[in-house]
Amino acid sequence: MLGTAITIWAAFQNFGKFNIVIALAIATIKATLVVLYFMHARYSPKRTQLVIVCSVFWLAIMLALTLADYDTRPHEGRLASANTCYHA
Amino acid sequence: MHRTGDLYGHFQTLEQQKETATLGMWIFLVTEVLFFGGLFLTYTINRSAFSTAFGIGSNTLDITLGAGNTVVLIMSSLTMAMAVWSAQVGKKKLVSIFLIATLGLGTVFLGVKAIEYKQKFDHHLVPGRSFDMKYHPTHPMPGDDPKELALEKKEVEEAFAHDPDINAHGQLYFSLYFGMTGLHALHMIVGAGLLLWLIKGSFAGRFTPQYNTPVEIVGLYWHFVDIVWIYLFPLLYLIDRHR
C-alpha cells in the first residue's frame, strides 16, 4: 500500500530521464515483496528459488538482446530503419 | 489414476504429491512470465519510439481508478495469503471467509476495469475505425472537468503539431493498453473461477493442515496476476504525469 502511494507521488515528480527507472524500481520492490512473502519464496526449497530467478533471467535475455539491436541502430524518430526496402 | 482419499495412485506419498503440484504451478508461472514478457517487449520498443503519443495516451487514463485498483488487488493478495495461512493452521471457517474476500476484491477490480473500458469506448479511444484522439477534447461528456478538458485539448494539439501521425501512434498505445490489461483481466477471470471452485471446496471442509495444496497453488497464481498489475500500473498510467 505504502509502495503504491510512493509510486504515485514519484510519478508526479520529474526526475528527468530517470522517471521510468524510479517507477520500475518501485514496482520491482513491490513485486519482490509479493514473491518473497505472499508466495513464500523465502521459505521455499532452493529449486523453487532457482525457477524464479531463471524466469526473470530469460525475460531479461529477450529484452536485452532485442534492445541491443534497436538501440545500436541509427535513430530516426520512427521504429523501422530507413535502410529496409519498403516505404511507409 | 485411482485416488485413495487425497492421494492419487501414481504418487507414493502426500508429500511427494504436494511437492509435485507446487513445482508444477511455479513452472506454469514461468511460462506466464514469458507470455506477458513478449507484450512488455512490444511495449518497450513502441514506447521508446513514440514517447509523445504514449504520454498523451497515458494521461487520458484515470489515475484515481488505476491507483485504487492497485490497492484493491494488493489487498486481495493479502486476503489470499491469509486464506492459505488459515488452511495451514486448520481454521476452516476463516479459509472460506478469506477466499470470499479475495473473490470480492477481485470482482471490484474487474468492475472498475469495466468502467474504465466503457469510458474509453465513449471517448473514441478504442483502436479501430472510430479511433480519434482529438474526439474527447472537442466533444465534452457530462461530468467532465472543463479545466482538465482544456488541458487535454492543448496537449493533443501540441502533440499533433509535433507528430502528425499521432492517431496511428496513439492507436499503438491503446492497442497495448487494451491488449495488456485485457489479457490481465482474462487471467483474473480465470482466477475468479478457480476461487469459486476453492470456495466450494472450503464449504465442504476439504482443506486441512494435512491437505491444502489447491489453496496454495491457486494462491501462487493469484499473486502472479497481482505482480503483473504491479508492473502494468506505472507503465500504462504513469508515463508522463510530471507535467
Added chain:
Amino acid sequence: MSNTPPAPDNELPDTHYLNATYGSGIRSWLLTTDHKRIALLYLASVTVFFFIGGVLATMIRIHLLTPTGALVTPETYNKLFTMHGVAMIFFFLIPSIPAVLGNFLIPLMIGAKDLAFPKVNLLSWYIYILGGSFVLYSFGTGGLDTGWTFYTPLSSVYSNSAVTPAVIGIFINGFSSILTGLNFIVTIHTMRAPGMTWFRLPLFAWAHYATSLVMILGTPVIAITLLLAGLERMFHLGFFNPALGGDPILFQHLFWFYSHPAVYIMILPAMGVVSEIIPTFARKPIFGYAFIAGSSIAIAVIGFLVWAHHMFVTGESTYAALTFSFLSYLVAIPSAIKVFNWTSTLYKGSISWDPPMIYALGFIGLFVIGGLTGLFLACLGLDIHIHDTYFVVAHFHYIMVGGAVMGYVGGLHFWWPKITGRLYPESLSRAAAVVLFIGFNLTFFPQFILGYLGMPRRYHTYPPEFQVLNVLSTAGASILALGYLLPMIYLTWSMRYGKVAGQNPWPATGLEWKTDSPPPTENFHVTPEVTWEPYDFQNRPDLGLSAGARPLAPAHGDD
C-alpha cells in the same frame, strides 16, 4: 526385482497396458490417463500430419522438375511450401519424439507409475488435436501462403489466404507443447524411483529435460507473437505494420526468439535417442556421460541467445549481428562434444548392425553435415550470399530430416519391442534404413550446390541451368518416400504377426527393459530400486550377456 515372474520370452504377458480392461473400447482410449496409451494417440496423430506434410513435399518436388514449373500456379506454390512447413514443424517435428517416445518412456526409465500430471498429459493431446483442427481448416479453406514464418505485414495485412485460423491453431498447439514440457520437468524432479539419482538417469531423460526447458521458456513467446499478429489482422492494429507506425522487425525478433530454440526442441530428443542406441549396440558404456548430459543443457541455454542469426539481412545493427554470429558459433560446441562422445563410444565397441543402430549411425553422419553447414550460415559475409537460397533449405533438412526424423524412426525401431511386445522383420528393416539414407542424401545434397550457385528458396521457377540438380533432388525424394513407407508397412504388420520380443531383446541396460513387453498399466509390478550405474554392461549379470554368443567389449578400449 519384481515378485511376479517375468513372462517367458516367447509369450506376451497376460495383461498389459494395451489390453487392460478399464472401460470399454474407444472410450477407454479417448479418456485414458495412461501415459503409454497417450503416447500411442500421439503416434497416430503425428503420423497423419507427417503424411500431409509429405504429400505437400511431393507436390513441391514434382513442380520443381521443370524450370518453369509444371504443376501449380505461383500462388498455389506459395501455399504448398507454407503448409508443408507448418504441418511438419508444428505438428510433426516438435511433438514427435517428446510426445510419442518421451511420454511412453520417461516414467518407465525413472521407475515411476506415470507422469506427474496424467490428466494434463491427456489434455495436452486434446489441445494438439484442437490446434491441428484449426490448421487443417485453414488448409482446407484457402490455405496459407505466407511461409511458415508468418512474416508481417504479409501475414497480418496483405495475404488473402486463411491466416487467421492457422494462427489460432498454432497458438492453441503451443499449449500442448508447454504442458508436455511442464509435465516432463516436474516428473523428472519429483517422481524418480529410489536410487535413481540425477547422474544415473538415462541420457534420453536428460535430453528431454533440456528440451522441456526450451519448451516452457520459448513457446509462450511465439504464443503472444502469433496472438498479436492475429489481432493485428483481425482488428487492423498496427504493431507490425509500417503504414501504421509499426515494425516488421519487431515481429521477427519475437518470432525467432522462440523459433530458433524450437529447432533445439526438435533435435535434442533425437540426440537423446542416439545416446541410448549407440551404447546398446556397441555393448559399451557411453563415453563421457556427464559431458553429454551437460551439453544438452548447454545447447538449451545457449540456443536462446542466437535467434537474430535469422535476421542478418534485415537491417539489424552491425553490433547485434556480430554478437549473434559469435554466439551461433558457440552453440555448435556442445553439439560437437556429443558427436565426439558418441564416436568414442563406438571405438573398440562390439558393434552390431541392428536396424536402430543403422539409423543412429546415419544420424551422426547427417547431423554433422547439417550442423557444419549451419556454421557456414552463421558467418556474416557468407550468409549474405546464401541466405534465402536452397543452401539454407538443405542445411535445415539435413538437421531436421537427416537428424531429427532419423532419430525418431530409429527410436521407434529401438523401442518398438517394448511398446508392442513384438519384433519386426530384420533384413527388411535394415534395407529400409539404407534406402532412407540413400534417398535422403540424393534429395538434399544437390540442394546445397543449388543454393551455393544462387537458386533462391520459395520461388516457383528457376533458371534452366539448375534443372539437372533439381531432377536429381526429386528422384531422391521418391526414394526417400519409399524409405518412410516401408517402416509404416512392416511396423504395422509386426503388431499382429511379429515375433514376440520378450522383456529385453537387444539387450539394453535401461530400467524400461526390466519390465514386461508390453508393460503393465502400472509400469512395474513392484517399485524398482536402482543400484546400478547407467550403461554398465560389465556389471549387469541379469542381462545374460556373458553366457551369450557375442563378447562384451572392455569398458574403455585397451587402456
